Amino acid sequence: MVAASPISIRSEKISPIDLPMVDLTGERSMVKKLIVKACEEYGFFNVINHGVPRDTIAKMEEAAFDFFAKPMAQKKQVALYGCKNIGFNGDMGEVEYLLLSATPPSVAHLKNISNVPSNFS
Incomplete structure (x- = not known):
């Protein structure tokens, strides 16, 4: 987990982005492709249906x-x-x-x- 520091250096706000969703109930080969794509394009992704x-x-x-x-x-x-x-x-x-x-x-x-x-x- 990463938490933002309460001390801000910049005053302007950064627009939020929609992170890719990776559904772990999908077909395994498709899930792997989605993870690779998300990592290459965004560096982060949301995981759903993970069972936790x-x-x-x-x-x-x-x-x-x-x-x-x-x-x-x-x-x-x-x-x-x-x-x-x-x-x-x-x-x-x-x-x-x-x-x-x-x-x-x-x-x-x-x-x-x-x-x-x-x-x-």
Whole structure:
């Protein structure tokens, strides 16, 4: 998950775009083509019919917003946290991110991930 920094460098608003939708119930070969196209053209895409329960997504979003609301010094204690300027000249603002591995054993070995945010498990 990526969260926008509350500090804006630019004053003008950027128009939203319609991201491509990838429906995981589609034919596998078509889904793969849609993902490749979305990545090549946009770099992002929305996934629907993925089977992840809504309450799980809500808990993940809540934990992420709680984490990104923490003071910078506390966020920097987590090895996989990052913050950088974005845009052609770094003038579009900042993006903060937390990289998590999808392999549970590797996440379990990170000393700070179990308590920052506190409800990660």
